[in-house]
Amino acid sequence: MHVLVCGGTGCKASQSHEIVENLKSALVENGLQDEVQVITTGCFGFCEKGPIVKMMPDNTFYTQVKPEDARTIVEEHIIKGRKVTNLLYTDPETNEHVSDSKHMGFYKKQVRIALRNCGFIDPENIEEFISRDGYAALGKCLTELKPEDVIQEIKLSGLRGRGGGGFPTGLKWEIASKNHADQKYVVCNADEGDPGAFMDRSIMEGDPHTIVEAMAICGYAIGATKGLVYIRAEYPLAIERLQIAIKQAREYGLLGTNILGSGFDFDIELRYGAGAFVCGEETALIHSMEGKRGEPTFKPPFPAVSGYLGKPTNVNNVETFANIPVIINRGADWFNKIGTEKSKGTKVFALAGQINNVGLIEVPMGITLREVIYEIGGGIKDGKEFKAVQTGGPSGGCLTTKHLDTPIDYDNLIAAGSMMGSGGMVVMDETSCMVSIAKFYLEFTCEESCGKCSPCRIGNKRLCEMLTKISKGNGTMEDLYELRNLAAVIKDTALCGLGQTSPNPVLSTLDNFWDEYVEHVVDKKCRAGVCKSLMRYEIDQSKCVGCTACARNCPVNAIKGEKKMPHTIDTEVCIKCGACIERCKFGAISIK
Amino acid sequence: MTKVKSLADLKAMREKFQSNLDVREKGDIQDEIVQVKVAMATCGIASGAKQLMEYMMEKAEALKIRAVFTQTDCMGHCQLEPTIEVKVPGRDPLVFGHVDNKKADEIFEKYIVNNEMVEGVIPVNREVIDK
Structure with missing residues (x-):
């Protein structure tokens, strides 16, 4: 047992x-x-x-x-x-x-490919991995397949980059393989930075050998002998398990020289990141690994031509790699039957927010949001109303009820104004204010912008200021139009993926929740009750018995009234901290 | 530490380690293989349910039947112990009473392999022991 x-x-x-x-x-x-x-x-x-x-x-x-x-x-x-x-x-x-x-x-409804071993094997035990067909795909590649056959198989499978962009993986490998150099590199991008996302971390923690195996396969396919995992230092458990996996693989001769007697050499090292969001962008990631500032550079040249130390480098995301051994073992034909026409296979999502079953799921491409949220996710917490789901992190957008039945794949999400991203899914209910959500993501991008190009550095700052102005109740209709203009300019002119996608949360909320923005600027109301400046606390004179509990607990003495007489709140002084509501036993205080 | 020097080495290693995971892999596909539940309350154990379970595990291995064995609580037929519930995929579960090694042989060889009826089925008023 x-x-x-x-x-x-x-x-x-x-x-x-x-x-x-x-x-x-x-x-x-x-x-x-x-x-x-x-x-x-x-x-x-x-x-x-x-x-x-x-x-x-x-x-x-x-x-x-x-x-x-x-x-x-x-x-x-x-x-x-x-x-x-x-x-x-x-x-x-x-x-x-x-x-x-x-x-x-x-x-x-889940189909587990990338997560096949998570929660099933002991991640610190290579023997368990081997008995689950571990390293069999590497063995098959080294003994039966030529590098170009491996690339062909990946191309046929239709696998696309799981880090967010959705670039065909096979094509990426092919480009890297065709660039000749004395040294090439395979890089695993484990710099998972989207707020609320933990897919890659869970794969590395639950099945680290899969990454080791897949990187070696990639090395064989493109002709590289060195692998590097760029992982953020905030993931200590994932780092520890990867280190154990690499050490065990070396001991078993599955990394190192002359692997499985094939003459192929490959080894992996870890590189730690300090947790900068922009370093998930491949050029910035490579600079960070070289010890330079984590700033992106213009592409081309693509890393496949000139990457780490100027050598051809292939960068793939953790989840992309996790699919590779299965594709080799079970064949491209098996894999490309799963999913939709242009997006094959499965996708791992991290469900977070106001949803009953917070967690990590892997579903076939083409599943609808409704199935994910209501069947797998178990619906909205406390029986509240679904309002929106944010996908793609700070680069993505918000989808609403009208998108609930859209099949999820790369292209449909882009068409709906969001993107696949790395797989974060933050579910929001009626108590979420869309202006505040857009502001939250903009604050995140402002903080994470590397500052190299002005559209991102200055443009996002201005966007954020306008959103703050709106949430404080000082916005005008002109601001709303200006938001849209500026967002479009940033999208067109920013240097890297971070800047080009950073206005997405603003644009998608403007598109889908225009009424809510208008309410904020015209009626000076926040229907979700989130924007503090737009809230007013009021005491219902008929319910208040004058117990003084609220007045005694008000930190700024904004509540006045005689004992046993109804109290009133001075809204000029009130800081809207909510302490009075918590203390009132009679439900007399409400937010208007 | 033995190094894996060839694909053959890797395959041999896989065979060697596979049995470690067998219990888990069977659990994952239990609806597709034979499930045997052995009642193992005080009455069952006293009547030899433990030895019976071990015997049946060996029997299944000898006949190359992929089966998952689990112990369960008292099934309520204390006078008929040891009792076992056998669920073959696609058939309704059956509960057998007074199962000894000989009866177990019969159940495995006749009922599980050939779907022949075997004496000793306890009519039950419920479909499965627990949902």
Whole structure:
């Protein structure tokens, strides 16, 4: 019997390590340590209900397990064969306990390719990876396929870059392979920077050997012998597991010289980034690795021609690499049957925001937003109304109810004014103010802009100022038109991908939520109640009993009134902190 | 540490390690393979359910039947222990009582392999033990 415990960053933060310890000691106490194995795995994806403990082979899925539950699991489930019902997932619709993850809405529609080993194997154990066909794809390439056959297979598969741009991976490899040089490089872009995105981190934490294997395959295909992983230092667990994986691969002779007796040499090193968003752009990333400032440069020359240290360099994202071994093992024909006409395969999304099942999912391309949000995501939190979903991070846009039935793929998302991005999906309900959302992303790009070109450095700053003005209630209709003009100029003139896409959150919210912008500037109202300057606190004179609780807790003494008489708020003085609402037991204070 | 020097080495290594993951892989596809649940409450264990389970695991291996064995709580037929529930893909689950090694042979060879009926089925008033 195997007990799988999630050891991803999320579950680790909720004491999954203690759960493992407690399970092991409870097993020892009962003399079962030889019969039952406890394995720490990567992320199961169902982070909302973490930490997850999965029992095999009966496939029982325990959620929100606490360290003290470990003993119960051993004594009840393992010894007596009884399921611990209070730890089972409860289906929100039927209110019934679901013990098998396959019957949970969250997993039903998922197709796991990039995440195939996450939550299944021990990421720190190369043997488990090998027994899941690990390094078999590398072996197949080195012994049966010529480099051009490998590239052809990837081209046929229709795989496109999962980092956001969607550039055909096979083509990228082909260009790099055709540029001859004494040294070429394979780079894995693990600089995941979108707010709310954690796909790449989870793959590296849950299945690091896949990245090692795929980079070696890429090296063989394009004729490179050195691989570099550019990873942000904020991902300590992913770094640790990658280091372990690289070390094990070297020990097994799967990295190094003369791999599998084929004469092919390949090795991988890690390069740490300081967590600058712009370094996810490939030219900036390469400069950062060279020890220079993380600033993008104009393309061409593309990295495939002149990249790291001026040598041909192929840069792919973590998730792109995670698909490679499967394509080689199962064939391009198998892969390109999944997905839509122009977007093949699956995509991993990080569901976040006001959604019931926050977590990591992998779905076939062409699935609709409705399926993702309502069937997999379990709908909006607290039964609220869906308002928008932000995809593509700071470079993407907001999609609304009218896009719910659009099949998700690269081209449809661009047509809808957003983009695939690396796969962050932030779901918003009626309490989100779209002006504030646009402002949030603009603040992010302002902070992350490298400052090299003026459209991005100055233009975004101006956009952000205008949005602030609008949210403070000082905006005019002219500002709204100016927003659109300036956004268009930045889009056309900025140097790199960051600048060119940074106005997208503004443009897409202007397109989809024009009424809300107009309300902010004309009626001076924020319907979601987010923009503080547009809010007014009021005490309902008929409900107030004059208990003075609000007045005593107001930090700026804005509330006046005699004891046992209705109070009033001086809106000039009020700082809208909300302390009074929290204190009022009579529900007399409201936001207008 | 043995180095992997060739594709053949890698394949051999894969074979060697595969059994480590067998339990998990079977769990993942349990609806597609034979599932055997063994009632293992006090009554079951006292009647030899543990030894029976081990015997059946060996039997399945010998017959090359991919099966997943799980233990379960008392099925409520304490006088008929050991009891097992057998679910073959595409057929309704059946519960057998008084299963000893001989009966287990019969269940595996006749019922599971050839879909022949075997004596000793307990009529149950529920479809599966737990959902």
